[in-house]
Amino acid sequence: MNNRTRIAAACAFLSVGTQYAIASEQSESKGFVEDANATLLLRNAYFNRDFKDGANDAKTWGQGFIGTFESGFTQGTIGFGVDAFGLLGVKLDSGRGRNYAAFFDTDSEGRPVDDLSQAGAAVKLRFSNTVIKYGNQFPSLPVLAYDDSRLLPQSFTGTLVTSKEIEGLELNAGRFTGDSPMGDPARDPNRLKSIDVLGGSYAVSDDLSVSLYHSDVEDMFEKYYANVNYNIPFSDLQALNFDFNIYRTKYDDGSVAALAMGGDGQDDRNTIWSLAAKYSVGAHAFILAHQRNTGDAGYAYDFGDGGSTIYVANSYYADFNLKDERSWQASYELDFATYGVPGLSYKFAYVRGSNISVAGDDNATEREIFNQFKYVVQEGPAKDLSFKLRNSIYRADNDVGPDLNEVRAFIEYPLSIL
Structure with a gap:
């Protein structure tokens, strides 16, 4: 079955079950303008990655308009x-040798650009509780998640179909x-x-949810997620939460993703899973x-x-996703x-990874x-104005990665225009 046939079959499947549907969102539509909204997010962001092995530090400061x-x-019956979206980023401070490329691209001489901008749009159709959207968008799924x-x-x-015809599904x-x-x-x-995605999530009850997804990035890898x-x-003040995640990846032969993650490019496979237990009591939460x-x-991802x-x-800064790696986390x-002080929160985490296979070493650590x-x-x-300051102190064996200290600071203010 080719990719287009798969998508067509999936769309047909997504529309099944209307007789069990919750109230139709489309039947309650007030109109193109009446239900419209527009926002402008002002984001001031600072990034400082201080390498401890002599490499050039990355220091960038910018103002974003989203x-x-x-x-x-x-x-x-069918709504249109x-x-x-429109994006504008303005450089406030950076320079050649210390620019951070995830903030600003560089010109032909290696200098960060003074600003960058982009615009995009998508058209969408809705029938009952199913939406089909085509164009530029921000997908947020376990197997395709924008950064x-x-x-x-x-x-x-691309095209994304989202169906909520059955309550909780x-x-x-x-x-x-x-x-x-x-x-x-x-x-x-x-x-x-191309990347094809298919899957869904289901809230079995208020306290139990499950999800299953599949993706296929052409010439790169195929993934399953649960x-x-x-x-x-x-x-009312105490709860225990368990969260289990698992990815299974089959890399295409010759995939650069497999080679980047320590494979040999021939029939490489990977399984990564995590289990987190979180005990909440009042204002406190403890995670293992x-x-x-x-x-x-x-x-591999991205x-x-x-x-x-x-x-x-x-x-966190590190993903503890290297070949054969095992990692433990304790956080608060x-x-x-x-x-x-409503609105103020704090998080601390310590993560240690071991058993990493890299450069002939089968027990490297980070x-x-x-x-x-x-x-x-x-x-x-100033309601909804937010401030976020995060710091990571990272240390690893030489063959795993460079030691560094990282600081990220964000000030965000959303403005409702419409």
């Missing part, structure tokens, strides 16, 4: 709408043929051939997690499937609302200490 418009749907962790977001070009099918990364205004500089999330509430890699190579396609527990979260403060203004004229 404008988005989402129309409503026209009334009728349009989504659009928005720097100054400007990554985007993809969301199904997705899509095909994308273009990838516009962060820091680069070009539409598809990495020349993505998740089980189970919450055990003990009281274990993550493990097995197979012929490490787990080779056509997005810079956030790593839904596992031990992903604090919500200061209980202590009279470790990271992560700290993050975040504050969101809760009321007043």
